[in-house]
Amino acid sequence: MKNLKLKTVLISILLICALAGGAVYITITNKIKKENALKIVELKKQEDEKAAKDKIAADAKEKEDAKAKEKAEGTKDDVFDTNIVSEERVYIRMHGMINTKINAEDGNTWGMIEITTEDCNKLIEVVNTNNYEDKEKLLVFLNSWENKDFSNGVEQHNYIWEKLGGVEGKAVSLK
Template identity: 35%
Template structure:
């Protein structure tokens, strides 16, 4: 093979690698932005809700996700929040978002379910009600249910994290957001 062809092949591989890294970095956002696999629109666009009920613009008082969104939140954003919180409890090949599970966040999402009709209301309510009771034994199934609803193809949960793995994961997330 001539040096010319080797140069062309290496140049092409380098260009594709750089493009891939760029696209991967562009798809990653800080943990509070909830970028998800399988999501069609960004979280900000997902928060645009077409509803008969009045909405509030700007930082919603009491929104524990610290995002500027309109309430009631969209179905897509409901899925993104639950999915991002489930990452605290599950082992998966890829995790592209994170929100720490808190009682305040669970309560907020349950209130949203009370205020708005969602296509998958029963699934969300079952997940959040279990979590509110401190039951995370079904977190793998919970993650994968929401992941499927999002059209997920990468990052299926394979098991629960041990207490130590969860602690390490939370510490890593805290370090990365500083």
């Protein structure tokens, strides 16, 4: 009988230890799972914040590029009132035109407008009508383009490019 009581007590102790060990194992496992879940949530949060910052930066860059492109391009349908045209607007238009004839040192040529006799004549009229600081120089450029003479295109481009505050796209050669 003594043996049976001892066995029962030992079995009870072992059972209690097994249950306690199982409870500790489950508690530790759950704690590790929670910590891992928190780490995953934190990493996801960091990724989302980085993606949001990257998107903001990309959007800002896209807007900046669009403004620069818009400023540099001009359009074929751009109509001038010969009485009210800023010299900068003429530079922008002429820059787009001469871009069709040059190679830039960094490969960046912002805006291309085909040089036509009609466009040259319209710009000559605008320049003659307005009292620009560079009136004579602009007329020399436009008259040479009207006569299909682009031999000084690199110098002409870089002159206009500098007037527009050129940073990228300096001409190095004719196409």
